[in-house]
Amino acid sequence: MGKDTEGQKQPRRFDPPWSEIRARQMGELEIGEERWDVVLELASDPADGVVRGRIHFIAGNTHRLSGWMFLEWDERDIEARFREFSTGRNLWDLLQSLQ
Numbered sequence: 001m002g003k004d005t006e007g008q009k010q011p012r013r014f015d016p017p018w019s020e021i022r023a024r025q026m027g028e029l030e031i032g033e034e035r036w037d038v039v040l041e042l043a044s045d046p047a048d049g050v051v052r053g054r055i056h057f058i059a060g061n062t063h064r065l066s067g068w069m070f071l072e073w074d075e076r077d078i079e080a081r082f083r084e085f086s087t088g089r090n091l092w093d094l095l096q097s098l099q
Contacts, residue, residue, distance in 0.1 A: 014052060014068055016043035022075075023056070026082060029091050035059060038091065040082050042075050053078040057095050064098040 022042045029036040039056040053070035056063065070078045085091070 014043075014045060016045070016052075020044055024079070026055075026086070029057065029095065031092055036064075036095065038086075040079070042078060049073075051075055051078055053082065055082070055091075055094065057098070064095060066094060066098065 020043050024040045024042070026038045026040045029038050036057045036059045039058065040053055041056060042051055042053050044050075045052050050071055051074055052068040053072070054068045055066045057065075070081050072078045072081060
């Protein structure tokens with residue numbers, strides 16, 4: 001994290017190198033005629049010693065992307081959090097908020 005002029009930590013931009021990104025197909029989201037592939041992106045964040053995760057929604061040439069919404073110690077924990085999050089309408093609501 002960077003510091004501002006008053007000595008307080010400022011958020012840093014997390015932008016992992018391509019070689020550090022892993023992706024897992026997590027299924028499909030279907031509502032009526034709409035069908036989206038759901039992909040979980042994972043990347044190690046060595047600066048903080050954690051793994052970050054975000055969700056991609058892909059339908060043909062259309063791509064929607066969440067922010068880095070998962071932050072855990074390892075990939076298994078992120079996958080568990082994703083499964084908890086993906087129950088009910090959470091994925092659909094997230095997708096709608098990204099449009």
